Amino acid sequence: MPTFDRSTAISFGFNPLDRVSEKRPDEAFVDARRNHPSTRFLVFVGETPVLRSQENGFDPLFSHEQAAELGTPILDIFLGEDQDGTALFALALDEELQESLAARPGLELAGLRSLAQRGLTTQRVLGELGGAKSVLNWHQRHRFCANCGAPSKVSCGGWRRDCAACGATHFPRVDPVVIMLAIDGDRCLLGRQAHFAPGMYSALAGFLEPGETIEDAVRREIHEEAGVHCSQVSYFASQPWPFPSSLMIGCFAKAVSTDVLVDENELEDARWFTRAEVAMMFSGTHPDAISAPLPFAIAHHLLKAFLEEKFM
Amino acid sequence: MPTFDRSTAISFGFNPLDRVSEKRPDEAFVDARRNHPSTRFLVFVGETPVLRSQENGFDPLFSHEQAAELGTPILDIFLGEDQDGTALFALALDEELQESLAARPGLELAGLRSLAQRGLTTQRVLGELGGAKSVLNWHQRHRFCANCGAPSKVSCGGWRRDCAACGATHFPRVDPVVIMLAIDGDRCLLGRQAHFAPGMYSALAGFLEPGETIEDAVRREIHEEAGVHCSQVSYFASQPWPFPSSLMIGCFAKAVSTDVLVDENELEDARWFTRAEVAMMFSGTHPDAISAPLPFAIAHHLLKAFLEEKFM
Numbered sequence: 195m196p197t198f199d200r201s202t203a204i205s206f207g208f209n210p211l212d213r214v215s216e217k218r219p220d221e222a223f224v225d226a227r228r229n230h231p232s233t234r235f236l237v238f239v240g241e242t243p244v245l246r247s248q249e250n251g252f253d254p255l256f257s258h259e260q261a262a263e264l265g266t267p268i269l270d271i272f273l274g275e276d277q278d279g280t281a282l283f284a285l286a287l288d289e290e291l292q293e294s295l296a297a298r299p300g301l302e303l304a305g306l307r308s309l310a311q312r313g314l315t316t317q318r319v320l321g322e323l324g325g326a327k328s329v330l331n332w333h334q335r336h337r338f339c340a341n342c343g344a345p346s347k348v349s350c351g352g353w354r355r356d357c358a359a360c361g362a363t364h365f366p367r368v369d370p371v372v373i374m375l376a377i378d379g380d381r382c383l384l385g386r387q388a389h390f391a392p393g394m395y396s397a398l399a400g401f402l403e404p405g406e407t408i409e410d411a412v413r414r415e416i417h418e419e420a421g422v423h424c425s426q427v428s429y430f431a432s433q434p435w436p437f438p439s440s441l442m443i444g445c446f447a448k449a450v451s452t453d454v455l456v457d458e459n460e461l462e463d464a465r466w467f468t469r470a471e472v473a474m475m476f477s478g479t480h481p482d483a484i485s486a487p488l489p490f491a492i493a494h495h496l497l498k499a500f501l502e503e504k505f506m
Numbered sequence: 507m508p509t510f511d512r513s514t515a516i517s518f519g520f521n522p523l524d525r526v527s528e529k530r531p532d533e534a535f536v537d538a539r540r541n542h543p544s545t546r547f548l549v550f551v552g553e554t555p556v557l558r559s560q561e562n563g564f565d566p567l568f569s570h571e572q573a574a575e576l577g578t579p580i581l582d583i584f585l586g587e588d589q590d591g592t593a594l595f596a597l598a599l600d601e602e603l604q605e606s607l608a609a610r611p612g613l614e615l616a617g618l619r620s621l622a623q624r625g626l627t628t629q630r631v632l633g634e635l636g637g638a639k640s641v642l643n644w645h646q647r648h649r650f651c652a653n654c655g656a657p658s659k660v661s662c663g664g665w666r667r668d669c670a671a672c673g674a675t676h677f678p679r680v681d682p683v684v685i686m687l688a689i690d691g692d693r694c695l696l697g698r699q700a701h702f703a704p705g706m707y708s709a710l711a712g713f714l715e716p717g718e719t720i721e722d723a724v725r726r727e728i729h730e731e732a733g734v735h736c737s738q739v740s741y742f743a744s745q746p747w748p749f750p751s752s753l754m755i756g757c758f759a760k761a762v763s764t765d766v767l768v769d770e771n772e773l774e775d776a777r778w779f780t781r782a783e784v785a786m787m788f789s790g791t792h793p794d795a796i797s798a799p800l801p802f803a804i805a806h807h808l809l810k811a812f813l814e815e816k817f818m
Contacts, residue, residue: 201722204719207719209722322717325716325717332716339655341647342650365713403527404644409744432721434718457528
């Protein structure tokens with residue numbers, strides 16, 4: 195029963211698949227779902243999604259036969275079941291196949307960021323690809339047991355790794371990140387990192403640390419990156435962010451100081467923007483050619499809410 | 507500049523230390539702070555806090571000399587600086603010293619859960635101990651590089667582990683967990699796990715997975731554990747939970763179905779409770795001797811808010 199809310203409406207956030215998580219430890223069940231003729235596959239080569247070019251767009255779903263033509267997967271993840279009971283798996287092919295698959299007629303390889311930016315798939319497929327990519331990346335980076343150093347093995351339909359040597363079990367990691375606008379009356383605080391597209395300013399953000407509340411992390415990051423003190427923090431929406439596996443927690447924070455002191459290790463610049471300026475950023479009419487983040491980023495939605503005064 | 511909000515008022519959530527995180531990579535800085543005579547130490551033996559018994563309570567802060575008497579630490583973490591500039595470190599002693607230290611007059615060893623329940627320290631110390639315990643536990647469970655299996659080394663004042671073999675860097679893990687009350691008019695949904703204290707019912711909870719928004723995770727967990735469908739989700743507060751390192755994200759969810767189907771792998775029972783029943787749980791007058799979670803759990807605060815109708 196998918197429900198539309200702020201978070202669901204943001205890219206990577208719509209993922210109505212039934213994860214059937216209680217069935218993951220049941221190997222016979224997962225095998226049966228994997229082998230069922232109706233089962234469909236999302237395919238990645240390394241971490242790049244593979245799509246089938248169609249007359250009117252791109253199809254991300256592969257049948258057994260279509261997937262088998264691409265090569266032998268090195269890993270698969272049981273993603274869950276559709277409302278009609280169709281099972282969905284993600285398959286990872288060896289990264290080395292990237293070049294040969296890209297050359298095949300009828301196939302399109304496109305990074306997830308580019309898929310999101312270009313709107314090449316439905317929001318739903320984007321959500322499924324995003325979740326799958328995070329889990330695949332985690333396997334790639336966690337082939338050994340952090341507790342004892344022995345190689346670990348995939349279990350539970352791709353949702354766990356087990357160490358036979360020390361008995362430790364390991365679960366995919368999700369890193370909470372706070373991303374927020376400090377608000378001072380009619381102004382909000384934005385920054386830009388050196389690697390951003392030219393002219394783009396976005397919300398400040400940073401990883402939440404052990405021992406922190408969401409609210410404390412929001413206040414700490416704003417103070418560290420821009421020297422601004424904040425008091426009240428309000429939650430806005432969240433977004434699973436598959437680069438590689440963050441949970442973006444979008445918030446607003448009430449500023450109680452206004453002098454900006456930029457942390458030059460993190461940011462190229464940070465400054466206050468009036469609502470009028472933000473409106474020009476969205477309409478592409480800012481006199482200094484400053485632009486807003488793209489709609490696939492939660493920062494875009496925070497700024498939109500600020501503009502429409504639907505916050506705090 | 508600590509600010510009191512809902513999250514800050516919950517146990518483990520008050521931690522106003524300046525983490526000075528930008529200085530962590532600077533080894534000379536961290537060394538200078540470690541060796542400064544004014545620096546104070548929180549001490550753990552294994553993951554158990556060590557306190558000094560005082561006439562009027564317990565003191566968790568050790569000076570250099572006091573800490574040195576306990577043994578040689580196997581690890582330390584630079585936690586940050588007080589408002590007056592005093593640095594705070596956490597020290598971990600070998601777990602094997604537990605028995606001998608427990609026998610020393612003037613020392614008290616007490617698990618963090620028990621410290622929180624018994625109110626043996628200030629909220630501030632509890633927050634600092636909690637954050638430190640999460641990081642210490644992470645080191646304990648992550649002595650090897652998950653990417654290549656080689657032993658990794660502590661760096662950045664205890665906030666990173668580096669692998670010399672493959673060059674990977676690893677950061678302490680924080681696992682987002684959703685914890686929530688489904689609401690059906692005047693009733694809320696509570697469950698109990700077999701290991702709970704007799705008679706206690708609490709909020710449902712579960713780990714957020716890759717590819718999920720907070721809202722989706724809330725709806726999924728309620729449906730998985732109790733078969734109840736929900737629509738709108740509202741954020742309430744968050745809590746760092748050091749067992750071992752979760753971020754509890756407290757929410758309310760509007761129920762759109764009411765039949766309860768208990769997942770018996772997860773729960774012993776789940777059922778609806780009226781506001782009148784919840785009031786009796788808090789006052790200790792429930793006819794079936796059902797009790798509410800203790801104040802150090804965010805579930806207690808969710809229930810209090812439900813009782814006072816300060817939610818959604």
